[in-house]
Amino acid sequence: MNNMVVSGVNNQVFVASNLARIEQFYSVLLGLPVVKRTVHHLDPRLPVITFGFRTFKGEPRRGHTISYIEWNPIFYTMPEAGFVDREATIAGVASPRVGDPKGRWGAGTNHHLALHVPTRNGLLKWKRRLTDLGLHVTGPYNRQYFHAIYLRDPDGAIIEIATTEPGFGHDEAVLGSGFRPQPKENLIGGRDELLTASETWPQPAPAITDDFALRGFHHFTSISSNAERTEKFFVETVGLRLIKKTDYLDEKGGTHYYYGCDDELSPGSVLTFFGLPGYSTGRLGTGLSHHFSLEVENDAALAHEHERLRRAGVRISDIQNAVYSKLFFFRDPDGHICAISTPTVLTVDEPQDELGQRLCLPPEVEERRIEIERNIALRPAPVPVPAG
Numbered sequence: 001m002n003n004m005v006v007s008g009v010n011n012q013v014f015v016a017s018n019l020a021r022i023e024q025f026y027s028v029l030l031g032l033p034v035v036k037r038t039v040h041h042l043d044p045r046l047p048v049i050t051f052g053f054r055t056f057k058g059e060p061r062r063g064h065t066i067s068y069i070e071w072n073p074i075f076y077t078m079p080e081a082g083f084v085d086r087e088a089t090i091a092g093v094a095s096p097r098v099g100d101p102k103g104r105w106g107a108g109t110n111h112h113l114a115l116h117v118p119t120r121n122g123l124l125k126w127k128r129r130l131t132d133l134g135l136h137v138t139g140p141y142n143r144q145y146f147h148a149i150y151l152r153d154p155d156g157a158i159i160e161i162a163t164t165e166p167g168f169g170h171d172e173a174v175l176g177s178g179f180r181p182q183p184k185e186n187l188i189g190g191r192d193e194l195l196t197a198s199e200t201w202p203q204p205a206p207a208i209t210d211d212f213a214l215r216g217f218h219h220f221t222s223i224s225s226n227a228e229r230t231e232k233f234f235v236e237t238v239g240l241r242l243i244k245k246t247d248y249l250d251e252k253g254g255t256h257y258y259y260g261c262d263d264e265l266s267p268g269s270v271l272t273f274f275g276l277p278g279y280s281t282g283r284l285g286t287g288l289s290h291h292f293s294l295e296v297e298n299d300a301a302l303a304h305e306h307e308r309l310r311r312a313g314v315r316i317s318d319i320q321n322a323v324y325s326k327l328f329f330f331r332d333p334d335g336h337i338c339a340i341s342t343p344t345v346l347t348v349d350e351p352q353d354e355l356g357q358r359l360c361l362p363p364e365v366e367e368r369r370i371e372i373e374r375n376i377a378l379r380p381a382p383v384p385v386p387a388g
């Protein structure tokens with residue numbers, strides 16, 4: 001398919017209650033480097049940390065990043081509309097509504113982020129390493145197109161680790177050609193949970209060796225209350241390619257549709273939706289993703305997509321300069337926040353070999369550095385985890 005403007009996925013942004021805990025989780029437990037420390041481009045009172053992935057010899061370089069926004073006033077819900085428009089963000093941060101800060105799954109929220117490991121042995125090493133470090137890990141499950149384990153970040157967001165093999169092409173000649181029902185042994189109620197829970201790597205895995213270091217994204221998964229409506233939106237309006245229609249393996253009666261965001265159809269460029277009819281609407285907050293962003297090649301393509309979606313009647317924000325990329329937000333039919341972004345360039349304000357070491361501020365708030373640094377320093381630091 002040559003008319004796809006979106007060239008892949010770019011970034012997923014979560015909300016956390018404490019960035020120091022998140023940093024420990026990603027950099028110490030998962031081995032991902034911090035590549036940027038900054039504040040949100042719409043409100044400097046919101047600290048942001050970004051993690052990247054190492055590049056491995058012979059493997060394609062992907063510019064995937066994971067960011068976390070800290071929503072610090074822990075007794076308050078975050079702005080209902082999210083951090084999408086400047087005025088609403090500033091007003092929401094200045095006077096947050098009293099309530100539960102935790103996000104709640106539902107239609108229009110993400111469900112999990114899947115990271116990519118090449119092999120099933122690598123997956124088992126992750127399970128051994130993370131359980132030895134005290135995390136609760138489920139799986140490895142056979143997801144028919146990959147194998148996967150699941151864990152949670154410190155605020156409860158679900159993180160999956162998924163393999164390359166066997167891939168999406170082994171059960172149909174033309175991807176997305178029809179509904180592919182799943183074998184009973186993959187479905188909840190039909191699979192052997194005890195056998196799954198007992199399987200792990202036989203030796204400890206205290207160091208993250210290259211064979212199982214995380215490569216980037218595998219897929220993003222969100223929740224739809226109407227799978228057909230979501231399919232129509234992402235295929236006809238956004239312009240992605242449907243690559244698989246199948247069962248949701250963990251809840252009877254649900255569907256799982258997969259969309260490719262580039263022509264390669266490799267892990268890392270896949271968006272998926274659980275179709276759960278009648279699911280009530282979720283709520284943004286800690287332990288959930290705020291949005292994911294799809295990538296276009298440059299500013300001209302971004303402006304083109306902005307105009308195209310606007311004409312199609314999609315709810316969109318203005319194009320914003322987020323310092324490291326330009327982007328605009330839009331909402332899918334369930335209200336899920338998505339973004340389309342230019343590629344992330346992290347070296348605009350610090351050299352490549354010094355990424356993530358210091359707090360970088362957008363030029364217009366640099367004069368407020370002392371106040372911003374003091375604000376960040378007030379956060380409690382977590383107890384270090386002794387892991388290599």
Ligand SMILES: [Fe+2]
Nearest residue numbers: 112114160221
């Ligand atoms: Fe998944």
